[in-house]
Amino acid sequence: MFGNRITLFKLFGFEVKIDISWLILAVLITFTLARGFFPHYYKGLPLLTYWWMGLSGALGFFASIIFHEFWHSFVARRYGVPMKGITLFIFGGVAEMGDEPPNAKTEFLMAIAGPISSIFLGFGFFGINLLIPRSDPLLPMKGVIGYLAYINLILAAFNLLPAFPLDGGRILRSAIWKWTDNIRWATRVASWTGSFFGIALMILGILSIFQGNFIGGIWFFVIGMFVKNAAQISYQQVLLRNVLAGKRVGNFTKLDPVFVPPSISIEQFVEEYFYKYHFKMFPVVENTNIVGCINIAQVKNIPRNEWNLHTVRELAKKCLPENTISPEADTLKALSLMKQNGNTKLMVVEDRKLIGIVTLKDILQYFSARMDMEEYSGK
Incomplete structure (x- = not known):
């Protein structure tokens, strides 16, 4: 509003x-x-x-x-x-x-x-x-x-x-x-x-x-x-x-999410991830553990000719709590977080391990399907 x-x-x-x-x-x-x-x-x-x-x-x-x-x-x-x-x-x-x-x-x-x-x-x-x-x-x-x-x-x-x-x-x-x-x-x-x-x-x-x-x-x-x-x-x-009501975030989680290894160069990150997926933010994962997050704004602080001299690990920062959620959390909480932060995606994390991604699009598609089914069944 x-x-x-x-x-x-x-x-x-x-x-x-x-x-x-x-x-x-x-x-x-x-x-x-x-x-x-x-x-x-x-x-x-x-x-x-x-x-x-x-x-x-x-x-x-x-x-x-x-x-x-x-x-x-x-x-x-x-x-x-x-x-x-x-x-x-x-x-x-x-x-x-x-x-x-x-x-x-x-x-x-x-x-x-x-x-x-x-x-x-x-x-x-x-x-x-x-x-x-x-x-x-x-x-x-x-x-x-x-x-x-x-x-x-x-x-x-x-x-x-x-x-x-x-x-x-x-x-x-x-x-x-x-x-x-x-x-x-x-x-x-x-x-x-x-x-x-x-x-x-x-x-x-x-x-x-x-x-x-x-x-x-x-x-x-x-x-x-x-x-x-x-x-x-x-x-x-x-x-x-x-x-x-009562639906877990895990029910809407997409497994095998896109993540960035911490060892690759900034140049690789831009060419192979940012230009390909166009996400605002990427999780940085090592041995299934999430070690931080990186976005393009952080990259802009590095001169273009130095991108191959720095790794993702150097730029990655701790992921903010409002960008992550537990798979056991209520889906309404996920929607509330998305609304507060203006995000359409949240990382689903459990014990520091990246489980997947939950998106606003998937939640709303489920809601739309339920409404269509209820209308069809006359509820």
């Missing part, structure tokens, strides 16, 4: 990050508030004041999103669901789960925590706004706090839509899960509603564009497309977990 991310800080053990796409949203919200919202409702203020109000409103909005996602994460941790952190991105924020909730009750409590926190903030800001007089020195502050009251209640209402993976969709999934005791079926129904709402938002966006509201229409369309795609992806992830 995310590209380059920057870690901002830690909040009670949860890493808060921003995706680069968030900067687009930050600029758009600041501009909209400074040039549209605040001048419309609070007339006669200096232009610079409107920009300060816009910036303050945008920062307050993103702090509200972090607060919303923090309560999702806090409840998840309370019930033993691993959380990877909170990420701000172009469509708001997300609390990234390391695993699915263990039961319907946990799903419900995690999902409802976010909207409740936003409602709490909304009414809190509303109460503060009532206490601030509408006088010149305090008018900008009153305007920003009034906006934060409004936007938090909107945030809660939007998230309560029964459109998976929004909070309302997760609440719907928890209810169906509790009723049927089947997370797969519950996710399927919730994903249907998510896709429906996503398509509805896209249609609303197109209609808005034709009615002259170009910017609003584009946002409705893009958000609808995001909700629709996220709903479908979430369902696929649940299917993947169900199909691969």
